[in-house]
Amino acid sequence: MKLKTLSMLIAVSLSAGALTGCNFYDSPPNNNVEEPENGNPPPVVTPPPELPDTADIVTKSSDELISALSSAESGQIIGLSNQGNFDFADSIEITKDITLVSTDADGNVISRDTASNSAYAAANNYAVISGTTCINIPDSADQVLKGTEGVRIANIKFENINVIECGTDSTSKSVINIGKVGDGAVPVTLDGLVFDGATINEDGSHGWIYSRGYVNVSNSQFLDKKNAGMDVINLNCGSNRVVGGSAASVGSVFDNNEFTVLDGESNSGLRGVVAGLQFKDKTCQATVSNNSFSGFESETTTFDDTGAAIADGSGDGATIEGNTFGDDEGGNPDPITVINVDELNEAISEAAAGTVITLDAAGTFDSGVINVDKAVIIDGGEGNNATITGDACFTVKAAGAEIKNLAFENSKLGWDDENDVMEETCALGSSDGQSGAISVDAVSGAPVKLSNLTFDAANTTDFGTKKASWVFSWGQFELTDSTFNNLSGSIQNNGVFVNCGKSQARQGSVLSGNTFNITAGGSEVAAIKVGDSTGGIIKDDPNDNNKTCNVTVADSEFNGYAVEHTQDMSSDTGKDNRQAAIFAREEVGAITKSGNIVTP
Numbered sequence: 001m002k003l004k005t006l007s008m009l010i011a012v013s014l015s016a017g018a019l020t021g022c023n024f025y026d027s028p029p030n031n032n033v034e035e036p037e038n039g040n041p042p043p044v045v046t047p048p049p050e051l052p053d054t055a056d057i058v059t060k061s062s063d064e065l066i067s068a069l070s071s072a073e074s075g076q077i078i079g080l081s082n083q084g085n086f087d088f089a090d091s092i093e094i095t096k097d098i099t100l101v102s103t104d105a106d107g108n109v110i111s112r113d114t115a116s117n118s119a120y121a122a123a124n125n126y127a128v129i130s131g132t133t134c135i136n137i138p139d140s141a142d143q144v145l146k147g148t149e150g151v152r153i154a155n156i157k158f159e160n161i162n163v164i165e166c167g168t169d170s171t172s173k174s175v176i177n178i179g180k181v182g183d184g185a186v187p188v189t190l191d192g193l194v195f196d197g198a199t200i201n202e203d204g205s206h207g208w209i210y211s212r213g214y215v216n217v218s219n220s221q222f223l224d225k226k227n228a229g230m231d232v233i234n235l236n237c238g239s240n241r242v243v244g245g246s247a248a249s250v251g252s253v254f255d256n257n258e259f260t261v262l263d264g265e266s267n268s269g270l271r272g273v274v275a276g277l278q279f280k281d282k283t284c285q286a287t288v289s290n291n292s293f294s295g296f297e298s299e300t301t302t303f304d305d306t307g308a309a310i311a312d313g314s315g316d317g318a319t320i321e322g323n324t325f326g327d328d329e330g331g332n333p334d335p336i337t338v339i340n341v342d343e344l345n346e347a348i349s350e351a352a353a354g355t356v357i358t359l360d361a362a363g364t365f366d367s368g369v370i371n372v373d374k375a376v377i378i379d380g381g382e383g384n385n386a387t388i389t390g391d392a393c394f395t396v397k398a399a400g401a402e403i404k405n406l407a408f409e410n411s412k413l414g415w416d417d418e419n420d421v422m423e424e425t426c427a428l429g430s431s432d433g434q435s436g437a438i439s440v441d442a443v444s445g446a447p448v449k450l451s452n453l454t455f456d457a458a459n460t461t462d463f464g465t466k467k468a469s470w471v472f473s474w475g476q477f478e479l480t481d482s483t484f485n486n487l488s489g490s491i492q493n494n495g496v497f498v499n500c501g502k503s504q505a506r507q508g509s510v511l512s513g514n515t516f517n518i519t520a521g522g523s524e525v526a527a528i529k530v531g532d533s534t535g536g537i538i539k540d541d542p543n544d545n546n547k548t549c550n551v552t553v554a555d556s557e558f559n560g561y562a563v564e565h566t567q568d569m570s571s572d573t574g575k576d577n578r579q580a581a582i583f584a585r586e587e588v589g590a591i592t593k594s595g596n597i598v599t600p
Contacts (some may be wrong), residue, residue: 214299
């Protein structure tokens with residue numbers, strides 16, 4: 001059976017709350033300023049505590065549950081009887097530290113199937129929440145919950161839900177809406193839940209679970225996600241409550257869950273876990289670990305216009321590890337062969353992650369931007385017979401994407417700020433050098449893989465006005481077993497340029513087993529440039545980004561270069577330093593070199 005993706009629901013309440021307009025995004029301070037590395041270790045993922053054997057209060061209807069939420073004392077366990085009817089007609093609000101859990105009619109707590117680690121295996125015995133409803137934990141509960149065990153919702157199934165606007169202050173259209181709560185590192189805990197996405201009516205929802213606060217989601221199953229709402233879980237990092245308040249340094253955890261997309265449903269734009277994407281440089285410190293994802297169009301992304309299992313826009317604070325991706329029916333997507341740029345872009349837009357798209361050697365790839373926004377494999381075939389010419393180029397926006405076995409013989413590289421529209425080129429920014437035959441955007445989590453490529457500048461006559469490189473990167477990548485021929489020594493046309501201003505570019509890119517050949521000339525030019533420069537010197541920037549770029553260059557050959565490594569190519573150092581194999585800061589954290597051979 002093919003399980004598919006959905007999102008978690010419920011956050012419970014005191015009363016059927018009045019609904020207000022949607023105040024969807026918070027406005028964070030300094031939204032465009034990248035925050036420095038916080039230096040904190042990743043959060044430790046600990047399982048939620050064992051549930052008690054019995055509930056303090058047992059409810060058998062939606063009215064009884066609303067009453068219990070109002071009268072319950074701090075710390076009490078409210079049971080939802082699996083013989084009851086919890087079909088709601090309005091939202092539910094939780095403003096105190098209570099636990100909601102499925103029980104039998106006598107109040108005995110029903111546990112998930114711990115032997116198979118599955119909530120779904122026990123779901124037939126769970127209480128079911130349904131109807132036109134949502135669970136809301138409002139901003140106003142923040143200080144009430146501080147110093148307590150917090151709100152917990154466990155071992156409950158959600159089906160036949162009509163998703164509505166939820167919340168009285170921080171609102172969203174969701175099944176569970178968590179406001180700005182979590183001060184004092186008190187999380188909302190959601191565990192052992194099952195969401196039946198095939199039965200959820202969620203047109204235009206913001207997510208099954210939408211949180212502006214500190215939340216831990218574990219051991220739950222989000223099944224059969226439809227393409228009627230964008231996200232399963234969305235963590236909005238505009239408030240410091242997502243890290244446990246200003247005095248804490250924790251982070252929301254999404255661990256050991258299952259996410260699937262409904263069989264036959266379009267996965268375009270669907271996202272499983274979103275960790276702070278709308279605030280790309282805020283530090284969410286979220287942990288997304290040990291989850292399984294099936295049916296999504298790509299594994300990870302850092303872009304808000306791309307579907308993926310995990311969308312991470314939280315800068316340098318996220319931990320993504322131990323997750324599995326794929327289709328539980330097995331097999332790899334069928335390979336595709338294309339003969340021109342239009343066909344290639346169309347194939348990428350329709351492909352699943354992991355699809356091999358082969359460029360026919362007889363094809364023509366000579367004009368336009370190739371937008372690689374999924375983790376597909378672009379293959380030129382054996383012998384690098386497929387060739388990129390003219391002004392055709394790649395912009396890579398998907399972590400884990402791969403480009404291999406291609407020849408690049410472009411006549412035009414980069415863009416002309418007087419005659420070209422930047423958005424119609426592979427330029428990622430308007431500054432010098434921020435474009436290339438391959439431009440890797442700010443992606444991380446899984447490196448973009450570039451292998452067995454050949455770049456030949458012999459016929460390149462137009463380098464634009466913005467000093468393009470052959471490979472430009474703002475993200476994490478691996479470049480292996482590739483050759484750069486006839487690189488010009490007379491203009492600033494680097495083989496590879498890594499701009500370290502984005503945190504994704506400082507995640508450990510590796511260049512290994514490559515060969516760089518340069519022609520004579522006296523310009524400031526390098527085979528590999530790491531960090532931006534001014535006046536022929538790699539900048540000593542105030543955030544130390546250029547000193548911590550963490551790039552490895554190994555087992556590569558550099559022919560025609562005067563020196564292996566310098567951070568100063570200024571005219572004051574003399575002509576002999578103007579062509580360096582590696583142009584980078586000399587601090588240990590900037591670059592690691594081993595096994596390279598430089599022949600002047």
